[in-house]
Amino acid sequence: MALSRLSSRSTTLLHPLATTSLLRRRHISTDTTPLTVETSLPFTSHLISPPSRSVSTSSQELLSFFHDMALMRRMEIAADSLYKAKLIRGFCHLYDGQEAVAIGMEAAITKKDAIITSYRDHCTFLGRGGGLYEAFSELMGRKTGCSNGKGGSMHFYKKDASFYGGHGIVGAQAPLGCGLAFAQKYLKDEAVTFTLYGDGAANQGQLFEALNIAALWDLPAVLVCENNHYGMGTAEWRSAKSPAYFKRGDYVPGLKVDGMDALAVKQACKFAKEHALKNGPIILEMDTYRYHGHSMSDPGSTYRTRDEISGVRQVRDPIDRVRKLIISHDIATEKELKDMEKEVRKEVDEAVAQAKESPIPEPSELFTNIYVKGFGSESFGADRKELRATLP
């Protein structure tokens, strides 16, 4: 029995125990006939009528969801072991459990739409087209990293895919996101900006300032609150008087989405994009969960029980949900999915091995990219030869 490989796009051979009908067997990679799936939960809305629960998708899309989420999950777990092996230092915030948000969002938008998020950015970077090798190199502080090793875990950026990072200070990305939306409106781009923040950042003043500005000028901004119910070590009910983050926009419409259901996220983001282009800002609250602690220095079990974590993993895990969908719609068998996961694991391991070999930055890199065109620390001392600099 031949194994199918997603990458080589070959047709699958029949599993000997499969159903008799040849017609029902599918080509994993090429089937794009639309499929309609119901989201697990209805959308709750504020000041707006919610989108329908029926999401149109296709086998290809579901399989790509599965593959990409498995890749993200595997990457985060690899990062976990690298951190414990002290190859990744500092702060490392892992996204496993929340993959559906990144995947569903990507499915609904183009590379012209901008995404900006906080420090839990590894998977968003991957979703925007970033490579595993660049990601691991950056995490390990190597020259080949996406920020040349000078940013670290919290500073992943990808300009050509409109991914604006990667920010360490909680909530500081909210005004930046409004700025991106402002530029899109100014330059008449017909694109939107998705500004992601967490339930912890939802209590920041600058978020409300940014919301006011976005609503005042009808900026095409979609503010997405990834509510994983814990702001660092403090539970949501202990830090927010009103945990209905989608309603906190007051005059700005909001939508609450099951963030563990990639299709619901996709539907909501599509809806939000259309709304933002026409009417201005909208808030999406993604009800999601993170399995790891806030960061690698946080065990994640002092403020919540292990039963809670394993409970969510059993009932609401995003990858399992897509897996069940794929199997129930006969798009692939359990074994094929497991093989796909093995493939993914191999891919990640290879990238890690390659990144481990990559060089550390040169000492002269300390002074590059502080200023544009080299003005700065290196270009002056007492005997600066160049008296004038010519400006553009």
Added chain:
Amino acid sequence: MSAIIQGTGAATALTTLNSKKLVARSRTSLPGVDAGRRKRCIVAAGSDASKSFGSSSLLTLRHSHKLFANAVATKADTSATTTGHELLLFEALQEGLEEEMDRDPHVCVMGEDVGHYGGSYKVTKGLADKFGDLRVLDTPICENAFTGMGIGAAMTGLRPVIEGMNMGFLLLAFNQISNNCGMLHYTSGGQFTIPVVIRGPGGVGRQLGAEHSQRLESYFQSIPGIQMVACSTPYNAKGLMKAAIRSENPVILFEHVLLYNLKEKIPDEEYICNLEEAEMVRPGEHITILTYSRMRYHVMQAAKTLVNKGYDPEVIDIRSLKPFDLYTIGNSVKKTHRVLIVEECMRTGGIGASLTAAINENFHDYLDAPVMCLSSQDVPTPYAGTLEEWTVVQPAQIVTAVEQLCQ
């Protein structure tokens, strides 16, 4: 007191007559100046004094066709220069801004009351009517958010000019300025440039109170990745504004509340001032006085007294607060061997402190006396007029310091 012109345009040098006019006008337009000061400033002119000391002044070379004779202010129509137009400092800023906005559609302005109101110091007057509400954006009062917004817009390629109504309010946006503005070019590995200009009036005004008399240059100076410049005359205000807008780096342009009504004749043709260069205000032989912004005028006033007493100070307006123009400063120190720094920010951790350290490190062998630094007192600026005067460095103190250093 003539400024040496630097820039890409034709060098239309200022005459001494213009400088006298400048002095006379500036005195009348600054409120609350006592009559005693007014008398003193009309009497002597800087370049006359330098001629009498026989210093090899660049002024004499450039101004060879100008009149030096009189110490009395003469009328405008007898001036030798016919090109150029006269305007006030805030108008010069506006002109620079308008020219850049005409030139590049990516330049936009955002701040409180910049649009319909025309700017609280009239720097953006008329721009909203000309360019529209989106390019001259009236923001609500949320410094953190609109500074962040400007930086986010800059990441995509726009070139916002962010105005803080008073520099002190930008403390609310410190996180955005330090972390996002200064560091994004570095942490993104060079992917993003942040070509913003953050500008606003700061400094000690006329009894504005402690919170509205802040000097932020000392707080911002350690942020890596930004450049800071301080303008002091209409000429360099327009030049620095244009340079800052065209620069790919984030630039903070410090203006001073009391200098907005200075009048000067500036060239008609387009010119830009170098962002990292210091300005030689008055060449001399005995001592180097480094200063910037409003203190330049206190220093020049003290210079007149000093000249009468027989000293020949070299006055340099450092203009570029980060990075320092150690080339010009170094050459001056090598010539005079004595340095006095006169600044308006506080003593502790101020620009003078950094400059003292830089000079001591680099030019220690050339110094005949320790570097002296005159700064404002380390106190919140009081409201009472006399107390406020004592917080800031006064010309008499500068004279005493020079006498002390030149013993």
